[in-house]
Amino acid sequence: MTTATKNPYLLLTPGPLTTTDSVKSAMLIDWCTWDKEYNGLVQEIRSELVQLSTQHTGDYTSVLMQGSGSFCVESVIGSVIPSNGKLAVLVNGAYGARIAQMAGVLNIDMVVLDFGETERADAARLEALLQQDAEITHVAVVHGETTTGMLNPIREIGAIAKQYGKTYIVDAMSTFGGIELDVAELQIDFLISSSNKCIQGVPGFGFVIAKREELALCRGRARSLALDLFDQWDTMEHQNGKWRFTSPTHVVHAFYQAMKELAEEGGIAKRQQRYENNHRLLVKGMERLGFRTLLPAEYQSPIITSFYYPDSTEFSFETFYKRMKEEGFVLYPGKITSAQTFRIGNIGDVHEHDIERLVEAIERNRFWS
Incomplete structure (x- = not known):
């Protein structure tokens, strides 16, 4: 299913999430x-x-x-x-x-x-x-x-x-x-x-x-x-x-x-495959841009992924969040006390091309580089 054209952005969160038009x-x-x-x-x-x-x-x-x-x-x-x-x-x-x-x-x-x-x-x-x-x-x-x-x-x-x-x-x-x-x-x-x-x-x-x-x-x-x-x-x-x-x-x-x-998607097994593929593409793309995941792969779910802030004093999550929202993506702030992180979800009506677009948008907005 495609994302509703009236949606101003894609929710890359653990829920509420982007739903289909139907x-x-x-x-x-x-x-x-x-x-x-x-x-x-x-x-x-x-x-x-x-x-x-x-x-x-x-x-x-x-x-x-x-x-x-x-x-x-x-x-x-x-x-x-x-x-x-x-x-x-x-x-x-x-x-x-x-x-x-x-x-x-x-x-x-x-x-x-x-x-x-x-x-x-x-x-x-x-x-x-x-x-x-x-x-x-x-x-x-x-x-x-x-x-x-x-x-x-x-x-x-x-x-x-x-x-x-x-x-x-x-x-x-x-x-x-x-x-x-x-x-x-x-x-x-x-x-x-x-x-x-x-x-x-x-x-x-x-x-x-x-x-x-x-x-x-x-x-x-x-x-x-x-x-x-x-x-x-x-x-x-x-x-x-x-x-x-x-x-x-x-x-x-x-x-x-x-x-x-x-x-219609093929049940939970097929949906899990889509989420896992979203997660793999996300981590691969973010690592290419220099981001590190908080958790080791063996602990990680395909639902949402935490990333450390970049090693730059110029990085501001508020600025990053605003730019990503302008690009059509809503991300999640971090929720732990031991490190500065933000989170990106893979669930909802989110597909491979959405993850690819996200990584491209992040690359365009690397103001801290």
């Missing part, structure tokens, strides 16, 4: 939340999400939740962990830290394993912690930490969590739909993502892929009315796709269209 066009009709056709569409989305997430579809279900991805994460943290439970959070970026912050606000007993900003989460350290602290009941980790572009080893972490009998929560906000995975094989109990990431919809709701037997235990646990994950699922499940409160109808239709376009 996804945007799906939002031009107003829908009633009680309409049977609309509710049936919600049920189709829920079923398709499970099919995208695992071959063991009978063991899993899905639930949609209004709000940004963080709303959905908080619905899981606040609904899944019982009052006598204890959460271990593996942190190596802002989004792992946000999970810990949520748990703190909700007065959930918690321990944080902090790996710093540029190191992968380590399953061996988790095992050592679980051996020391038998009170831990739940383990949470971010799959793709867009603070840096880090891809955490969720298979190894899940294996340790399950070896010690823990419930396993994975924030796959920026990876689901863009990186192949099977929640059953990875032993994930709750996987969380959002409408405006790799499935390439627009912001407005998140979703949870949940193991049915684990979700069934969550009745009455929620610390919030609006973010009660079990009650939201129970209503959708038994009232044919009905949301408890007003749903983002336009966003849901855009997401439905985006899911059709994911299938």
Whole structure:
């Protein structure tokens, strides 16, 4: 699909991201939340999400939740962990830290394993912690930490969590739909993502892929009315796709269209190939211009890449950002404290020729050279 001509720039961010004309066009009709056709569409989305997430579809279900991805994460943290439970959070970026912050606000007993900003989460350290602290009941980790572009080893972490009998929560906000995975094989109990990431919809709701037997235990646990994950699922499940409160109808239709376009592209495997190709071309082009990546290649996701500032006192990210926006590209500032960086995303309706145009634009605007 081509980028809409009315777009003044391409979003090279981890979401919201550049969407196709047809996804945007799906939002031009107003829908009633009680309409049977609309509710049936919600049920189709829920079923398709499970099919995208695992071959063991009978063991899993899905639930949609209004709000940004963080709303959905908080619905899981606040609904899944019982009052006598204890959460271990593996942190190596802002989004792992946000999970810990949520748990703190909700007065959930918690321990944080902090790996710093540029190191992968380590399953061996988790095992050592679980051996020391038998009170831990739940383990949470971010799959793709867009603070840096880090891809955490969720298979190894899940294996340790399950070896010690823990419930396993994975924030796959920026990876689901863009990186192949099977929640059953990875032993994930709750996987969380959002409408405006790799499935390439627009912001407005998140979703949870949940193991049915684990979700069934969550009745009455929620610390919030609006973010009660079990009650939201129970209503959708038994009232044919009905949301408890007003749903983002336009966003849901855009997401439905985006899911059709994911299938037309060839599914998650093909989309992952496109993202990986975007990433390879980006790194190759940026290195040719003298930029260095923050992370080693073996840690790097194909979602977003962090680059160090050039070794020049004349470089100003604000000036660079403004010039790139004038050229038709919106980049992301850095988010770590230990180094001066900026980030470039590869996801959304972004293709090889877009990356080539970006590198050419950066070369034209090397004011710091």
